[in-house]
Amino acid sequence: MNLTAEEKRIATETTRQLLSTYNDSRGNLIPVLQQVQNKLGYVPAVAMEEVAAHFNVPAVDVYGIITFYNQFRLTPPGKRQVKICMGTACHMRGAQIIQESWERRLNIKMGETTEDREYSLERVACVGCCTMAPVVLINEEVHGKITPTRVDGLIFSHQLDKQKEKEGAARDE
Amino acid sequence: MSNHNAAAAAAFAKLQEEAQKDWDRLREKPLILIGAATCGRAAGALNLLEEVKNELAELKLDANVLEVGCMGHCYAEPIMVIYNEGFPAICYGYVTEGVGARIVRDYLTEGDPGIEFALAALEPNDMFPTFADFPRGIHENKIVLEQCGFIDPQNIDHYIATGGYVALTRALDMTSQEIVTTIKESGLRGRGGAGFPTGIKWQTCLDAPGTTKYVICNADEGDPGAFMDRTILESNPHLMIEGLAIAARAVGATKGYVYIRAEYPLAVERVALAIEQARSKGLLGDNILGSDYSFDIEIFQGSGAFVCGEESALIASMEGEPGIPRHRPPFPAQSGLWGRPTVINNVKSLSYVPHIIKNGAAWFTGIGSEKNPGTAIFALAGKVVNTGLAEVPMSTTLNELINDVGSGIAGGKKFKAVQIGGPSGGCLPESAMDTPIDFDSLTRAGAMMGSGGMVVLDEDDCMVEIARFFLDFTQQESCGKCTFCRLGTKHMLDILERITKGQGKPEDIDTLTQLAAKVKAGSLCSLGKTAPNPVLSTIKYFRDEYEAHINEGRCPSKMCKDLIAYYILPEKCERSCDACVGSCPVEAIGDNEDRIKVIDQEKCVKCDSCMVACPPQYKAVVKLSPPHLVEEKDREYREGKQKWQKQ
Numbered sequence: 014m015n016l017t018a019e020e021k022r023i024a025t026e027t028t029r030q031l032l033s034t035y036n037d038s039r040g041n042l043i044p045v046l047q048q049v050q051n052k053l054g055y056v057p058a059v060a061m062e063e064v065a066a067h068f069n070v071p072a073v074d075v076y077g078i079i080t081f082y083n084q085f086r087l088t089p090p091g092k093r094q095v096k097i098c099m100g101t102a103c104h105m106r107g108a109q110i111i112q113e114s115w116e117r118r119l120n121i122k123m124g125e126t127t128e129d130r131e132y133s134l135e136r137v138a139c140v141g142c143c144t145m146a147p148v149v150l151i152n153e154e155v156h157g158k159i160t161p162t163r164v165d166g167l168i169f170s171h172q173l174d175k176q177k178e179k180e181g182a183a184r185d186e
Numbered sequence: 187m188s189n190h191n192a193a194a195a196a197a198f199a200k201l202q203e204e205a206q207k208d209w210d211r212l213r214e215k216p217l218i219l220i221g222a223a224t225c226g227r228a229a230g231a232l233n234l235l236e237e238v239k240n241e242l243a244e245l246k247l248d249a250n251v252l253e254v255g256c257m258g259h260c261y262a263e264p265i266m267v268i269y270n271e272g273f274p275a276i277c278y279g280y281v282t283e284g285v286g287a288r289i290v291r292d293y294l295t296e297g298d299p300g301i302e303f304a305l306a307a308l309e310p311n312d313m314f315p316t317f318a319d320f321p322r323g324i325h326e327n328k329i330v331l332e333q334c335g336f337i338d339p340q341n342i343d344h345y346i347a348t349g350g351y352v353a354l355t356r357a358l359d360m361t362s363q364e365i366v367t368t369i370k371e372s373g374l375r376g377r378g379g380a381g382f383p384t385g386i387k388w389q390t391c392l393d394a395p396g397t398t399k400y401v402i403c404n405a406d407e408g409d410p411g412a413f414m415d416r417t418i419l420e421s422n423p424h425l426m427i428e429g430l431a432i433a434a435r436a437v438g439a440t441k442g443y444v445y446i447r448a449e450y451p452l453a454v455e456r457v458a459l460a461i462e463q464a465r466s467k468g469l470l471g472d473n474i475l476g477s478d479y480s481f482d483i484e485i486f487q488g489s490g491a492f493v494c495g496e497e498s499a500l501i502a503s504m505e506g507e508p509g510i511p512r513h514r515p516p517f518p519a520q521s522g523l524w525g526r527p528t529v530i531n532n533v534k535s536l537s538y539v540p541h542i543i544k545n546g547a548a549w550f551t552g553i554g555s556e557k558n559p560g561t562a563i564f565a566l567a568g569k570v571v572n573t574g575l576a577e578v579p580m581s582t583t584l585n586e587l588i589n590d591v592g593s594g595i596a597g598g599k600k601f602k603a604v605q606i607g608g609p610s611g612g613c614l615p616e617s618a619m620d621t622p623i624d625f626d627s628l629t630r631a632g633a634m635m636g637s638g639g640m641v642v643l644d645e646d647d648c649m650v651e652i653a654r655f656f657l658d659f660t661q662q663e664s665c666g667k668c669t670f671c672r673l674g675t676k677h678m679l680d681i682l683e684r685i686t687k688g689q690g691k692p693e694d695i696d697t698l699t700q701l702a703a704k705v706k707a708g709s710l711c712s713l714g715k716t717a718p719n720p721v722l723s724t725i726k727y728f729r730d731e732y733e734a735h736i737n738e739g740r741c742p743s744k745m746c747k748d749l750i751a752y753y754i755l756p757e758k759c760e761r762s763c764d765a766c767v768g769s770c771p772v773e774a775i776g777d778n779e780d781r782i783k784v785i786d787q788e789k790c791v792k793c794d795s796c797m798v799a800c801p802p803q804y805k806a807v808v809k810l811s812p813p814h815l816v817e818e819k820d821r822e823y824r825e826g827k828q829k830w831q832k833q
Contacts, residue, residue: 141413
């Protein structure tokens with residue numbers, strides 16, 4: 014995914030600002046990267062370079078850490094981050110089917126973001142909501158007992174929300 | 187007792203008094219508790235909370251409403267408890283939209299407690315049974331989970347008023363060796379999975395040279411299917427904090443960390459708040475309660491790597507490295523974080539510590555069995571009726587846990603197996619149901635205690651598929667350091683994938699067994715050493731299922747997608763009903779010339795929607811395995827029709 018110059022500038026500035034509050038002890042490396050991701054939603058290459066320089070380590074080491082841990086993203090997420098739980102209980106209750114439903118509806122694969130950056134799809138190992146399986150997280154919100162029709166319903170309700178927002182904005186103008 | 191510690195006792199007595207006042211004030215009005223841990227929230231607890239508050243405001247009623255954690259009865263969520271003058275406290279379950287407001291209205295205005303929505307009463311009475319009157323209540327013995335769901339996790343006073351931080355105050359009067367000896371005598375074994383004696387770990391760290399030492403709470407609960415650490419942290423975070431502070435006092439550490447999964451945002455939030463509150467009360471920080479002892483805690487968030495549950499990998503990640511385990515010895519208790527002696531304990535292990543210090547080692551050894559004292563906490567999930575958390579004495583049998591505590595299998599299906607201990611564990615069949623659950627007997631049966639995740643499987647679950655699922659998980663989570671773990675699990679996964687697609691070869695089972703032995707022998711940490719367990723245990727107990735996949739291209743449980751087809755039984759299809767057509771996401775269902783619904787097998791994505799949508803009085807949609815049975819069924823139907831037309 015190509016970033017705009019503006020996105021690159023924001024990434025660099027945000028990272029620098031964050032780094033100014035941390036010393037260069039190696040134990041701060043992962044917390045800093047987590048902060049970057051919290052602020053930007055992902056860790057772009059420019060941020061990795063800034064972090065590497067701050068901690069005085071090769072950029073490839075930072076890249077190694079980013080790719081080792083599942084939590085870090087290299088591309089911007091969608092406005093709605095859909096995380097599908099792939100824990101045992103969810104799997105046995107059809108998480109695969111739910112995954113395929115999202116992929117079919119959004120026309121993207123796991124790990125991708127829709128063209129309009131509205132949705133991104135991710136898998137998570139287990140969110141510990143096994144009694145509500147299968148479970149999907151949309152941003153931080155947990156949705157339990159998901160079925161393919163619930164997937165349609167969720168997307169539809171998002172569309173309605175968006176429409177209402179638009180109408181609201183139009184009215185305000 | 188030394189003088190400054192007498193001062194600490196006095197300071198604590200003052201805290202207790204304040205907390206008690208706060209606690210007593212709660213009951214001056216009707217008190218409503220709503221379980222809003224992550225599981226409750228997924229079931230709609232936050233809506234319930236709002237609904238109840240609105241109803242109270244509308245009726246101008248005065249009551250205290252508390253957002254509490256999870257009582258363990260996750261199956262009945264959302265859950266609400268009402269304490270009201272004149273009645274025993276009642277716990278309501280399945281409080282769906284509208285019900286919460288109704289109960290509150292009827293109870294608080296007309297004195298009708300809405301018994302029809304009650305799960306159980308909380309205290310013995312003449313009107314309604316309590317939890318202890320059900321089979322589940324008879325087996326349960328709550329120690330760690332006792333306060334979960336009954337106190338506000340965001341209010342330290344509730345924890346103190348119900349006996350919290352008494353143990354830490356007492357530990358201030360004990361020497362390090364006295365604390366370690368008590369834990370040793372209690373026989374507490376680490377609840378993270380392997381069951382290593384906690385006291386011995388602490389002794390090693392206490393004896394290790396050096397003045398800077400660390401204690402770490404391992405809250406990186408990564409086992410899919412396990413959620414007890416999450417529940418404890420969300421429902422009663424102070425218990426773990428108190429345990430960690432006592433551990434620190436025991437080994438002489440002044441700094442502690444909670445290494446917590448980033449996938450548990452609510453737990454992170456609650457632990458952070460709890461640390462803050464403990465600090466403000468003088469229970470953490472410099473000179474705790476005015477004593478000579480100082481200790482503070484910091485949170486370190488994990489970044490989503492299963493292997494970081496392993497001690498040395500966890501330490502590597504805290505040091506800013508990829509979480510790759512290293513060879514032991516030296517053990518972390520000798521040389522851990524930044525090369526200093528470090529004790530790492532699981533959330534549950536630490537949660538037992540305050541209770542042991544308070545009640546003594548002999549009390550703890552009186553519960554459970556000789557080599558496995560205490561209780562075990564299980565996360566029951568899968569096809570069992572009463573999913574949730576259960577705390578039972580060690581050596582309760584699988585049968586008691588699944589059939590009494592869990593109320594058996596849901597939907598009238600047949601029990602097939604229980605998967606214990608996550609990816610490190612194994613699947614045990616019906617014949618193993620009398621196995622007592624403890625560290626040693628489970629290992630002997632071919633499974634593992636693991637952290638206590640228990641997924642119950644019924645006749646619809648394919649054992650080859652579940653083995654493949656776990657191998658897929660461990661293969662993805664392998665850190666890649668050991669060749670056998672990195673490539674061996676990949677090879678095993680490839681074979682299992684072929685089998686679930688109906689492309690298995692007769693020699694596959696032997697190859698799997700051989701590879702399993704080599705992966706076990708050639709891996710450094712437990713991730714690799716235990717990765718083959720799900721495969722080995724399913725081959726051991728369910729070999730016939732492997733053979734059906736390989737030899738007949740058939741999945742006996744009708745689960746493997748490539749080996750099944752959905753089919754609508756013509757004789758059962760109600761022609762005027764369109765339920766399946768409407769539910770199909772890919773428009774694969776249409777009418778044939780007899781207005782019977784037919785599935786276009788080319789278009790079908792096997793999403794199960796039509797089977798769910800078909801009304802239960804028809805049950806016309808079935809799964810067939812192997813898929814070519816569809817053609818046979820079609821031929822039968824056409825031939826039958828011809829015969830009927832000729833007559």
